[in-house]
Amino acid sequence: MTDDSTPVRFDTKIAVLLRDDLQTWQCLNVTAFLVSGLGTRVPEVIGEPYADADGTEYLPMFRQPVLVFAGSKELMTAAHTRAVGRGVTMAVFTSDLFASGHDEANRAAVRAVKRDAMDLVGLAVHGPRNAVDKILKGASMHS
Incomplete structure (x- = not known):
């Protein structure tokens, strides 16, 4: 028998790192875009659909928390390098994406810049805790 109040400890972690110089609307927008791709590559992070007591159905969401961190441009670059080196599942958001208006333009903007020259403003990672x-390392919880 399981107790619903018992904390669950996941073997993996979903985390978003945002550059600490973003405006609030940018933080929200970047976070939403970054985590949107995780479920397509890592379907086990998605839980079951929701339903209310009236039977109205709602979309499933992540089955584990998403932790949001902030850090400097330099920390963002270091985290990206470490993530690439560890081969974890990752999404990136560059400053160029604020000026593009759709998915194809977003992908073209990322593809146009070499990895080490990207002006990263956010990244999402999923992997072992x-x-x-x-x-x-070095990032702080976003406030």
Whole structure:
């Protein structure tokens, strides 16, 4: 028998790292875009659909928390390098994407810049807890 109040400890972690110089609307927008791709590549992070007591159905969501961190441009670059080196599932958002208006233009903007020259403003990672912790070393919880 399981107790619903017992905390669940997941073997993996979903985390978003945002550059600390973004405006509030940018933080929200970047976070939404970054996590939108995780379920397509890592379907096990998605839980079951929701329903209310009236039977109205709602979309499923992540089955585990998404932790949001902030850091400097330099920390963002270091975290990206560590994430690439560890081969974790990752999404990126560059400053160029604020000026593009749709998916094809977004992909073209990322494709046009070499990895080391990207002006990263956000990244999302999913992987083993300890690997994600090492990738985000130096970042603080977003406030």
